[in-house]
Amino acid sequence: MKKGLTGIFITSLLLTAYNSLAQQFIGLNTTAYSAIHHMPTNPAWVNNAADGMEIMPFSVNMLAGTNAYYFYKKFILEGFNGQAIEGKDYLRDPQTYQKHLWANLEINGPAVSFTYKDEHNLGVFTRARQLHRAGNITSSEFALLGQSLPETYLNNPVRFSKAGYSTHTFAEVGFTYGRILYNNYYHRLKGGISVKYLMGFVAGSVYTNELTYTNRGDSIAIQGDMNVLYTHNIGPFIDNNAQNDLTSWFQRAGRGGLGLDLGVQYEYHPDGNPNIATPYLFSIAASLTDIGGISYIADTGSGSYELDIHTDTSKLVKYPYEGINEYMMKLERDTLLGRGEKAEKFRMGLPTAFRLNADFNAGNKMNFAVNVLLNLRGNGGDRYRPAYVSYINITPSYGGKKFQVGMPFTVIGYQTIAVGATLRVGPFYIGSSSALTTIMSTKIKYIDAYAGLVLKLKNEQKRY
Secondary structure (H helix, E strand, C coil): CCECHHHHHHHHHHHHHHHCCCCCCCCCCCCCCCCHHHCCCCHHHHHHHHHEEEEEEEEEEEEEEECCEEEEHHHHHCCCCCCCCECCCEEECCCCCCEEEEEEEEEEEEEEEEEECCCEEEEEEEEEEEEEEEEEECHHHHCCCCCCCCHHHECCCEEEEEEEEEEEEEEEEEEEEEEEEEECCCEEEEEEEEEEEEEEEEEEEEEEEEEEEEECCCEEEEEEEEEEEECCCCHHHCCCCCHHHHHCCCCCCECEEEEEEEEEEEEECCCCCCCCCCCCCEEEEEEEEEEEEEEEECCCCCEEEEEEEEEEHHHHCECCCCCHHHHHHHHHHCCCCEEEEECCEEEEECCCEEEEEEEEEEECCEEEEEEEEEECCCCECCECCCCCCCEEEEEEEEECCCEEEECCEEEECCCEEEECEEEEECCEEEEECCHHHHHHCCEECEEEEEEEEEEEEECCCCCC
16 A cells, blocks of 8 residues: 555554554553562562562463454454454554554563572563654544545644654663661561663654644645654564564664662551461552663654645655665655754653552452552654553452462453453463453453463561
8 A cells, every 4th residue: 555654554553553562561450470470560579589489481461452353353363364354353443542553563572580698689681672652642633644634624623742663672781789678567668779771673753742734625735743763673563563662672782881770569468477487468669660761773754854745645645665764865856845853862761660569368269459540651852762551450359379360350451341251270371461351352452461481489487
């Protein structure tokens, strides 16, 4: 399909949803077994190693969602086989709210945590992540996507404001330190910090503060600003084949960087006893994660553009054989783009977030947990920043150290609700915050899954 300048911009914002793999163990509780798989999201969990070393050989989780489309389940379960066709593989969501997409893929492990000299809890973890985020598109702007333009849009300007798309793929090695800050056997306060060495693979952003698009039938007018930032290896990450993303992870385009996570956890033990281990009644944990960023060298077409285009639509066609650089330079050569400031390098921040977790042990192996993630990354300046989508989750679970099942109920930002299921058998766990929603529906807007293996090597004498 031929794409013009506006087509590239809008399509980058929303059509990436179906070819992106994607938050982090939503609905998987930590009370009965190892907590090392949560250490990257709250370093205070490293203190769980006080009663025995924990090892995570691997874990993987992926998530993708959008409030712009409904995708037929068959298309998704077949592995996003080919380019999605409207009406056959997906339908538009007719609601009038702002349109967004979010997607991330995360691979963890190996990781280990242990205790040194009885009071210092240490951990090391490895992690690779790929994030896609796009949106802030109104319903009227969203209607521009499609094979034909509704007549009501002819000669009527459509305005985009603070809209964009971004992608970021990077890896990290984290070093975690934690200790018990206060303990009178009834009240226990634990803290932790992680310092991470970051390795950037690929990054890109398309963003506009204000842009107006007018279609006059045989010609168009585009006026406003556009900021484009990308690395030389961005191509495979924005094409229609999701498999190209993973094979391109090894083409590192970023420099090294540093990241920081901070976390605390509080437990209340009503039967506190210095001589024997006692279960807690409830626990509250909070963390501030992914502070930092990675620097990249910008590719040739990166920079700010002032758009004042009045031209025949044929001149804006992007042909399949043209890369982004070639296309942008063609537009400049034809004086369709007014180049502002050229970008030689840029910095892509990590998906900074605030996380709050609380769980209550109701007895008889029943547990109720509440998990909240709040995105702290705004947009503005010259880029649309990669970030996690905010959510609130409530998960009742039943089980003990050897077996546990749960049913997460999740309200995800941007008008999305999901019901899932989790299962842990010994050291193995698998789950999805959308499993039941997916099973019961023929059309879905959100899908996720995770799995992993964690090992707990208990000390002969437990430490509290």
